[in-house]
Amino acid sequence: MAAEAAAEAGASVTVVDHMSSPARKLLIAGRGGLNLTHSEPIERFLDHYGPARARLAPFIRAFPPAALVAWCEALGEPTFVGSSGRIFPRAMKASPLLRAWLARLTLLGVTLKARHRWLGFGADGGLRLATPEGEAVLRSDATVLALGGASWPRLGSDGAWPALLPDCDVAPLRPANMGFVVDWSGHLRARFAGTPLKRIALAFEERTVRGEAVLTEQGIEGGAIYALAAPLREAIARDGAAVLRIDLRPDIPLAELSRRLAPRARGVTLSNHLRRAAGLSPAAVALVQESLHAGAAADDLATLVKALPLRLTAPFPIARAISSAGGLAWAELDEALMLRRHPGVFACGEMLDWEAPTGGYLLQACFATGRAAGRAAAAYAISAQS
Numbered sequence: 356m357a358a359e360a361a362a363e364a365g366a367s368v369t370v371v372d373h374m375s376s377p378a379r380k381l382l383i384a385g386r387g388g389l390n391l392t393h394s395e396p397i398e399r400f401l402d403h404y405g406p407a408r409a410r411l412a413p414f415i416r417a418f419p420p421a422a423l424v425a426w427c428e429a430l431g432e433p434t435f436v437g438s439s440g441r442i443f444p445r446a447m448k449a450s451p452l453l454r455a456w457l458a459r460l461t462l463l464g465v466t467l468k469a470r471h472r473w474l475g476f477g478a479d480g481g482l483r484l485a486t487p488e489g490e491a492v493l494r495s496d497a498t499v500l501a502l503g504g505a506s507w508p509r510l511g512s513d514g515a516w517p518a519l520l521p522d523c524d525v526a527p528l529r530p531a532n533m534g535f536v537v538d539w540s541g542h543l544r545a546r547f548a549g550t551p552l553k554r555i556a557l558a559f560e561e562r563t564v565r566g567e568a569v570l571t572e573q574g575i576e577g578g579a580i581y582a583l584a585a586p587l588r589e590a591i592a593r594d595g596a597a598v599l600r601i602d603l604r605p606d607i608p609l610a611e612l613s614r615r616l617a618p619r620a621r622g623v624t625l626s627n628h629l630r631r632a633a634g635l636s637p638a639a640v641a642l643v644q645e646s647l648h649a650g651a652a653a654d655d656l657a658t659l660v661k662a663l664p665l666r667l668t669a670p671f672p673i674a675r676a677i678s679s680a681g682g683l684a685w686a687e688l689d690e691a692l693m694l695r696r697h698p699g700v701f702a703c704g705e706m707l708d709w710e711a712p713t714g715g716y717l718l719q720a721c722f723a724t725g726r727a728a729g730r731a732a733a734a735y736a737i738s739a740q741s
């Protein structure tokens with residue numbers, strides 16, 4: 356996006372990427388449905404960026420969700436609003452959009468150099484590159500760094516760039532939108548790894564989120580977990596573990612569930628009782644039993660079903676996370692996303708210090724900051740030439 360914005364502003368643009376083809380993460384993001392952005396009102400949309408809201412807001416207001424939708428549709432990919440308000444290209448995947456986008460960049464005169472890895476700044480400020488022909492130096496009037504975070508490193512963004520900016524303050528890259536480790540019993544792991552928990556509600560601190568999660572060999576992950584991942588991660592870093600509460604039947608009030616679960620007919624096993632009276636799935640029954648084995652009180656099953664405690668001991672590794680928290684500190688950047696210590700060098704996207712839940716907030720902020728950085732870099736380069 357930075358390249359497109361800079362080229363449209365009249366700059367001559369070269370994109371370097373160390374992978375053999377560009378935008379690998381965008382392509383993977385499209386595998387489960389490319390959630391471009393969200394249709395909610397802009398103030399609520401911006402609230403999802405938490406402490407980074409104030410710094411990201413000007414860029415997102417200048418290139419809001421409606422502008423991203425218009426951009427996508429102008430590339431020949433109509434969009435639709437899903438039932439949750441999330442916006443997707445109708446094709447769902449990213450490949451047709453990327454093809455059309457790369458063709459537009461070619462028309463704009465943008466040159467793409469694949470298999471070129473940025474190694475840092477040379478003594479004179481040039482860009483040191485590892486190329487298939489050996490090391491080279493690229494000189495530019497302005498540079499945009501869009502090196503990504505550190506999740507899914509095999510797609511290109513390997514989180515190695517902080518070492519290339521040793522004079523800049525970088526908040527450590529941490530997993531965001533990820534699962535958590537749970538010390539399951541061998542039985543639960545063997546029988547239920549890979550099983551979804553549908554229509555549940557999760558509560559942590561003052562927040563409750565409805566959605567789905569998946570039990571895995573190592574723990575639990577999925578959309579509802581991702582939505583609480585930031586406070587859970589911080590609590591684990593602070594306290595060593597965090598207790599998440601799962602409401603396995605959020606649509607049944609506690610009193611009604613207590614009434615249904617109170618009498619257990621003689622000869623009916625606990626799992627059959629939970630299945631019949633509370634309508635729990637086999638995986639949900641196993642979670643209740645796991646909790647009872649760990650010492651939860653058996654005399655108030657309804658409360659256990661409505662607020663099952665799950666002890667999370669660690670976030671999943673950043674390599675498996677959807678995105679990263681942390682990145683280049685905002686204090687390093689001026690209002691136009693230029694690095695204060697490197698005049699003419701701009702930065703954008705996930706490498707900046709912000710995080711957001713899934714729902715289209717990640718790509719929207721990347722596109723909006725990319726566009727702003729590209730425009731500012733073009734203005735800088737053009738003024739440097741004149």
Ligand SMILES: Cc1cc2nc3c(=O)[nH]c(=O)nc-3n(C[C@H](O)[C@H](O)[C@H](O)COP(=O)(O)OP(=O)(O)OC[C@H]3O[C@@H](n4cnc5c(N)ncnc54)[C@H](O)[C@@H]3O)c2cc1C
Nearest residue numbers: 372373380384390472473502503511512704705715717718
């Ligand atoms: C499985 C998955 C699904 C996702 N789904 C969604 C979704 O539906 N909606 C959403 O909003 N977000 C989604 N995301 C997140 C979203 O894809 C990212 O936030 C976004 O791609 C980040 O964009 P970026 O341009 O900042 O970084 P990236 O897309 O990571 O691009 C960084 C680029 O920099 C290159 N690079 C890194 N270091 C160097 C170097 N030293 N020299 C040269 N090149 C270098 C990399 O090769 C890469 O091409 C998903 C992520 C994953 C992993």
